[in-house]
Amino acid sequence: MMFAVAILAVLAALALAVVRALAGPTAFDRLLAVNSIGTSAIMLLALFGFLTDRPEFLDIGITYVLLNMIGTLAVLKFFRYGALGHAQDPERDEALR
Amino acid sequence: MEAALDILSWAALVLGGIFYLIGAVGLNRMPDLFTRMHAVSVSDTLGVGLLILGMGLQAGASLITVKLVIIVLVLWTTGAVASHALARAALHDGEKPVLIDNAGNLVETDCVEIFPELAVRLAAPLTSEVVEEAPSEVPLGSEESLEEPGEPDREANRDARPPAENGGET
Structure with a gap:
């Protein structure tokens, strides 16, 4: 019973985060909301x-925790450099070569 | 004893749920990205912590509690790192925080106008990335140094600096 109450709260928070992810004016707002959705998913799994x-289910939750972090950092890097695998400064890399 | 634990875990779960909802409402009602991040940090620390505490009290001393502690520790540390990276990326991208001006209105403000030294700080990521890259450059330099000992390393450093200085001037 107590877990059901907590699950309802987390589900409501998840719905609100989805609203922000759809409405967010900038990409960073969406990313923040997606990060929040990921945290909510972890709490839902545990509860x-x-x-x-x-x-x-806790083991799956641990996996999600790690993936959540990696995902956020990867998307941030993608926004910044337009690619995930490229060097940070092509000119400098050319000079090194 | 059983009843006391139940009451404690009820309280922790309900409080955690409330804090979680507060964070989610703030995520929708706050005016700009940075205040939204502030709101989400409530649910990411206090909300998650209390929910996990409530579950841990129900599980008792067992492997399940250890797993819960792992989850909450990783969430707390990575949440801080992700928030930092997000705020830095947003500032670097020219995101303007909504601040209150002297007349009491909410205005999108360019932080660089208020804190001129921030321009230097915003240029700093470029230099810090060069520093982060440095360890991976050393093997490259040492490979080359098989042919010309000493010289390539200095060349690498010289090449690494110009982008940073350009960033500082703009």
Whole structure:
């Protein structure tokens, strides 16, 4: 019962974050909302595991925690450089070569 | 004992849910990106922490609690890092915070006008990236130094500086 209440709160927060992700004027607003959605998903996984007495969900939650962080940093780098695998300063790399 | 733990975990879960909702409402109602990040940090630290505390009290001393602690520690540390990266990227991209002017109106303000030294700080990421890159450059330089010992390393440093100085001037 107590977990159901917490799940409802997290679900409502998730819905609000989705609203911001759809409405956000800048890409950074969307990214912030997506990060928040990821955190909500982790909390949902953990709470659902407790609600149904299946703590294996926590392992999936740990995976999501790590992916969430990597995803945010990767998208930020993509915004900045337009690519994920490229060098930061092509001219300098040319000079080094 | 059982009842006391139940009451504590009820309180933690409900409070955590409330803080989580506060963060989500702030995410929608705040006027600009930076205040929204401020609102989200409430749900990312206090909300998550209290929800995990409530679950941990129900699980007792077991492997499940250890996993919960891992989740909350990683969330707290990576949340701070991600927020920092997001704010820096936004400032670098020219995002303007909404501030209150003397007349009490909400105005989009260019922070560089208020804090001129911020222009130097905003140029700083370029130099710090050069510093971050430095360790990976050393192997490159040392490979070349098989042919010309000493010289290539200095050349690499000289090449690394100009972009940073250009960034500082603009």
